[in-house]
Amino acid sequence: xxxxLRLRILSSIVMVAVVLAATWTxxxxxxxxxxxxxxxxxxxxxxxxxxxEVSIRGLAIGWLSVAVIAGNxxxxxxxxxxxxxxxxxxxxxxxxxxxxxSWWLAGGVFYAGACVVTLAAIRDDDAIGxxxxxFVFVIVWSTDIFAYFVGRTLGGPKLAPRISPGKTxxxxxxxxxxxxxxxxxxxxxxxxxxxxxxxxxxxxxxxxSQMGDLFESFxxxxxxxxxxxxxxPGHGGVMDRVDGLATASFAAFMIAMxxxxxxxxxxxxxxxxxxxxxxx
Numbered sequence: 001x002x003x004x005l006r007l008r009i010l011s012s013i014v015m016v017a018v019v020l021a022a023t024w025t026x027x028x029x030x031x032x033x034x035x036x037x038x039x040x041x042x043x044x045x046x047x048x049x050x051x052x053e054v055s056i057r058g059l060a061i062g063w064l065s066v067a068v069i070a071g072n073x074x075x076x077x078x079x080x081x082x083x084x085x086x087x088x089x090x091x092x093x094x095x096x097x098x099x100x101x102s103w104w105l106a107g108g109v110f111y112a113g114a115c116v117v118t119l120a121a122i123r124d125d126d127a128i129g130x131x132x133x134x135f136v137f138v139i140v141w142s143t144d145i146f147a148y149f150v151g152r153t154l155g156g157p158k159l160a161p162r163i164s165p166g167k168t169x170x171x172x173x174x175x176x177x178x179x180x181x182x183x184x185x186x187x188x189x190x191x192x193x194x195x196x197x198x199x200x201x202x203x204x205x206x207x208x209s210q211m212g213d214l215f216e217s218f219x220x221x222x223x224x225x226x227x228x229x230x231x232x233p234g235h236g237g238v239m240d241r242v243d244g245l246a247t248a249s250f251a252a253f254m255i256a257m258x259x260x261x262x263x264x265x266x267x268x269x270x271x272x273x274x275x276x277x278x279x280x
Contacts, residue, residue, distance in 0.1 A: 004234060005234075007233050007234040008233075008234030008235060009234075010233075010234075011232055011233050011234045011235055012234075012235070015232070015235075015241070018033070019033070019137070023123060023130065023133050023134065023137070024130065026123055026124070026125050026129065026130060027125055028074070028076070030119075030120070030123045030133075031073050031074050031076065031120050031123075032074055033119075034070075034073060034115070034116045034119040034120045034123075035070035035071070035073055035074050035116055037115055037116070037119070037238060037242060038066060038069070038070050038112045038113060038115045038116035039066060039067070039070055039112070040231060040237075040238040040239075041111065041112040041115055041238055041239050041242065041246070042062065042063070042066045042108055042109070042111075042112035043229075044228040044229045044231070044237045044238060044239045045104070045107075045108035045111060045112060045219075045228075045239070046059060046062065046063075046104075046105075046108055047229065048219065048220065048223040048225050048228060048229075049102065049104035049108065049219075049223055050223075051102060051104060051105055051108070054101060054102040054104075054105070055099070055101050055102075055105075058092075058095070058099070058101045058102075058105050059105070061092065061095070061105075062092065062105050062108060062109050065088035065091075065092070065109045065113065066109055066112050066113055066116075068084060068088070069081065069084050069085055069088065069113040069116055069117065070113075070116050072084055073116050073117065073120045078117075078120060078121060078124075081116075081117040081120070081121065082117060084113075085110070085113045085114060085117050088109055088113065089106055089109055089110040089113070092105055092106035092109055093106045111246065114246065114250050115242065115245075115246050115249070117253075118249040118250050118252070118253040119133075119245075119249050121253055121270045122136060122249055122252055122253060122256075122270050122271060122274070123271075124269045124270060124271060126269050126271065126272070128269060128271040128272050128275065129269055129270070129271040130271075131186070131187065131190045131191075131271065131275075132252070132270065132271030132274050132275065133271070134186055135183055135186050135187060135202075135274075136205065136245070136248055136249055136252055137245070138179075138182040138183060138185075138186045139179040139182060139183045139202050139205045139206055139209065139248060140179075140205075140209045140244045140245045140248050141182075142175065142178040142179040142181075142182035142183075142206075143175035143176065143178065143179045143206045143209045143210060143244065144175065144209070144213070144244055145175075145178070146171075146174050146175045146177075146178035146179075147167070147171040147172055147174060147175030147210065148171065148175075149171075149174075150170055150171050150173075150174025150175065150178075151166070151167065151168040151170055151171020151172075151174065152171075154168070154170040154171075154174070155168060155170065156168050156169055156170040157169050157170075159171070159172050159214075160214055160217075163214055163217050163218050163221060164213070164214055164217040167213075167214070172210055175206065175210065176203060176206040176207065176210075179202050179203075179205070179206035179209070180199050180202040180203055180206065182202070183198060183199075183201070183202030183205070183206075184198050184199060184202065187275070191275075195277075197275075197277040198275075201252075201255070201274070204251065204255070205248045205251055205252055206248075208244075208247045208248050208250075208251040209244035209245070209247060209248040210244065211247055212243045212244045212245070212246050212247030212248065213243050213244045215243065215247065216228070216239055216240070216243035227240055228240050252270075252274055253270060255274065256270040256271075256273035256274045257273075259273045259274070259276050259277065260273050263276065
């Protein structure tokens with residue numbers, strides 16, 4: 001076993017332990033973890049896209065925006081999280097038109113801010129939030145792991161050769177199948193599940209996770225970067241580890257909001273809304 005592989009395995013064990021402990025505990029520890037992820041993501045994003053070379057003032061506004069969103073989430077005032085995210089993003093879009101700033105700035109604030117907001121909203125402080133967050137984690141991890149091994153074993157046509165040459169259709173399908181099975185297993189362990197909702201939800205989130213992976217690969221390719229950073233020994237950067245999670249959690253959040261709208265604005269936790277149709 002090489003030194004790099006040992007370092008990668010050790011880092012993985014530490015990361016999984018921290019994430020699962022914070023997820024189990026919920027509350028401030030998890031909100032703090034979500035905030036750290038968001039801030040790290042914005043640092044990596046702004047570094048890769050060289051925002052400091054475009055506008056120091058714009059970058060400062062970007063940092064302030066993400067910091068306020070993260071601070072609000074840590075404080076536990078989730079009712080303001082989405083309005084803050086929307087407000088800051090739209091303001092930066094307007095300023096981009098006005099001052100000809102880089103579109104990477106508004107995109108980075110939205111991407112990093114959405115990570116913080118959606119992760120914290122899904123976990124929330126209730127028991128169903130733990131199940132919902134674990135559900136999303138298992139889908140993302142199953143997709144990532146099985147897509148890699150199935151793709152390497154079976155090979156075949158490339159999924160997106162210009163963006164990520166190593167990814168194959170066989171890997172994408174294998175990862176999705178594993179995610180559906182994993183998602184069903186997690187939810188069935190906590191409550192009675194039947195019908196089409198959980199498999200369909202797992203399918204959608206798995207696809208979104210893979211789209212997030214491809215999106216990050218696109219960003220890195222545009223910026224000429226191999227990794228988003230070197231913050232995590234043996235793994236690269238935080239974005240390299242949460243690219244699929246970012247889009248899957250955002251999709252889960254939006255699905256929950258859609259369910260709330262279908263239910264005529266019924267107020268419930270995001271986790272509760274996510275599983276609202278689990279018995280239908």
